[in-house]
Amino acid sequence: MAATPVLEGELVRLRPIGPQDAEHMWQMLDDPEGMRMTGTTATFTRAQVDDWCATVAAREGRYDWAITHGGDEYLGEIVLNEVDDHSRSANLRLALRPGQRGRGFGGEAIDMVLDHAFADAPEGLGLHRVALDVLSINPRARMLYESLGFVEEGRLREAHRDGEFWCDVILMAVLEDDHRAARAADAARRAAESEAARTAEAERRAHRADDH
Numbered sequence: 001m002a003a004t005p006v007l008e009g010e011l012v013r014l015r016p017i018g019p020q021d022a023e024h025m026w027q028m029l030d031d032p033e034g035m036r037m038t039g040t041t042a043t044f045t046r047a048q049v050d051d052w053c054a055t056v057a058a059r060e061g062r063y064d065w066a067i068t069h070g071g072d073e074y075l076g077e078i079v080l081n082e083v084d085d086h087s088r089s090a091n092l093r094l095a096l097r098p099g100q101r102g103r104g105f106g107g108e109a110i111d112m113v114l115d116h117a118f119a120d121a122p123e124g125l126g127l128h129r130v131a132l133d134v135l136s137i138n139p140r141a142r143m144l145y146e147s148l149g150f151v152e153e154g155r156l157r158e159a160h161r162d163g164e165f166w167c168d169v170i171l172m173a174v175l176e177d178d179h180r181a182a183r184a185a186d187a188a189r190r191a192a193e194s195e196a197a198r199t200a201e202a203e204r205r206a207h208r209a210d211d212h
């Protein structure tokens with residue numbers, strides 16, 4: 001399996017997780033909201049986290065990136081795991097540290113990982129399908145995934161215990177063609193926005209010229 005590559009975006013840089021990330025990953029495991037939203041019920045010792053960070057880059061069938069912004073610090077992570085070379089599919093998961101949410105990092109990181117996942121090998125992974133699951137108590141993540149081309153494929157009713165209550169597990173996936181379509185729609189939207197901005201600027205200039 002190829003090594004986890006560094007991926008450069010406009011906002012974030014994704015780099016392989018390493019031993020230096022253990023402290024921040026350990027802190028993230030102490031965030032009740034994050035644990036609830038990801039449905040994490042397992043508990044880990046600091047020694048397990050140290051060992052995980054030191055060895056995860058060499059594990060087969062997965063790519064684990066630290067999400068960074070304007071430096072090298074681990075702000076969260078995005079992971080492609082369960083990579084299946086036969087069906088060309090994988091599973092995606094991500095989480096950011098509490099102070100880093102809602103800044104656009106998650107959305108850009110997903111887009112970058114999907115670009116890499118669906119790009120032809122050897123530059124990309126040549127995947128056909130990327131799936132994930134999201135809890136029904138997590139509308140922020142679900143809306144974000146939808147906006148990036150993920151489609152709901154099914155719902156495991158009351159499959160997860162959320163404190164006193166149950167919640168559904170929503171199964172979503174994006175296919176390579178869905179991603180290309182989402183990318184093309186995004187490019188068309190950006191082009192229309194810059195065209196509208198150019199027209200508005202030209203009109204402003206014309207008005208200024210009229211005033212003189």
Ligand SMILES: CC(C)(COP(=O)(O)OP(=O)(O)OC[C@H]1O[C@@H](n2cnc3c(N)ncnc32)[C@H](O)[C@@H]1OP(=O)(O)O)[C@@H](O)C(=O)NCCC(=O)NCCS
Nearest residue numbers: 037094095096101102103104105106107134139140141143
């Ligand atoms: C889910 C998560 C990874 C998203 O990353 P992020 O960097 O916060 O996401 P972004 O800032 O790129 O985008 C969030 C989008 O959700 C929208 N949003 C925020 N709160 C929302 C809510 N309650 N309902 C619906 N949409 C919401 C934002 O408006 C934004 O959309 P926009 O880009 O159109 O403005 C991050 O919030 C996180 O780590 N949450 C805790 C762990 C988690 O839930 N992991 C996912 C498990 S499936």
